[in-house]
Amino acid sequence: xxxxxxxxxxxxxxxxxxxxxxxxxxxxxxxxxxxxxxxxxxxxxxxxxxxxxxxxxxxxxxxxxxxxxxxxxxxxxxxxxxxxxxxxxxxxxxxxxxxxxxxxxxxxxxxxx
Amino acid sequence: xxxxxxxxxxxxxxxxxxxxxxxxxxxxxxxxxxxxxxxxxxxxxxxxxxxxxxxxxxxxxxxxxxxxxxxxxxxxxxxxxxxxxxxxxxxxxxxxxxxxxxxxxxxxxxxxxxxxx
Numbered sequence: 001x002x003x004x005x006x007x008x009x010x011x012x013x014x015x016x017x018x019x020x021x022x023x024x025x026x027x028x029x030x031x032x033x034x035x036x037x038x039x040x041x042x043x044x045x046x047x048x049x050x051x052x053x054x055x056x057x058x059x060x061x062x063x064x065x066x067x068x069x070x071x072x073x074x075x076x077x078x079x080x081x082x083x084x085x086x087x088x089x090x091x092x093x094x095x096x097x098x099x100x101x102x103x104x105x106x107x108x109x110x111x112x113x
Numbered sequence: 114x115x116x117x118x119x120x121x122x123x124x125x126x127x128x129x130x131x132x133x134x135x136x137x138x139x140x141x142x143x144x145x146x147x148x149x150x151x152x153x154x155x156x157x158x159x160x161x162x163x164x165x166x167x168x169x170x171x172x173x174x175x176x177x178x179x180x181x182x183x184x185x186x187x188x189x190x191x192x193x194x195x196x197x198x199x200x201x202x203x204x205x206x207x208x209x210x211x212x213x214x215x216x217x218x219x220x221x222x223x224x225x226x227x228x229x230x
Contacts, residue, residue: 032217043206043221044157051215090156094217099145099210101217103156
């Protein structure tokens with residue numbers, strides 16, 4: 001069965017610093033992996049997705065993630081944090097041959113001036 | 114493109130009443146729509162998957178008689194919380210998938226916050 005684990009429920013960075021949000025997955029078959037962002041009291045917005053093409057995936061708002069099969073990881077990064085990046089970030093994996101998504105527990109990103 | 118709306122965005126109701134939440138795909142036809150529930154500071158929990166014209170598929174532990182889902186068209190799905198109780202208070206989020214996108218790609222609505230008094 002597929003699952004995702006997000007290490008660190010809270011991450012705090014200074015404005016301009018590197019953002020690194022960790023996600024590890026478990027899947028017996030090549031997975032489809034996603035990062036979503038949720039701003040307060042809003043739904044989720046797709047940041048980026050990995051669907052077995054390029055291992056380095058670029059998303060919106062300057063975010064990118066790298067699929068590393070050997071490490072079963074799909075960490076989300078951004079070179080320079082902005083105040084507007086403060087939000088909840090969810091990693092998700094899709095169940096094989098279905099549209100269902102399994103979400104991680106989320107990581108709250110705080111950005112300090 | 115791929116915009117999903119929900120209505121209402123916030124609803125307060127008395128215990129024992131029923132509440133209907135609408136989920137619409139505004140600029141595309143959704144083959145499948147999903148309903149999630151999110152508790153404060155927690156992740157999303159999938160409640161059910163619905164396809165137009167067929168019965169919804171509920172996840173284990175979700176009462177189908179409590180949470181009625183109707184998927185009347187390719188652009189509209191509704192979730193009715195019947196005989197709501199305070200423990201049903203939560204943030205309900207719907208999503209829809211778009212034909213041709215990789216499996217798992219979902220577009221989410223802005224959510225509906227339900228408060229049952």
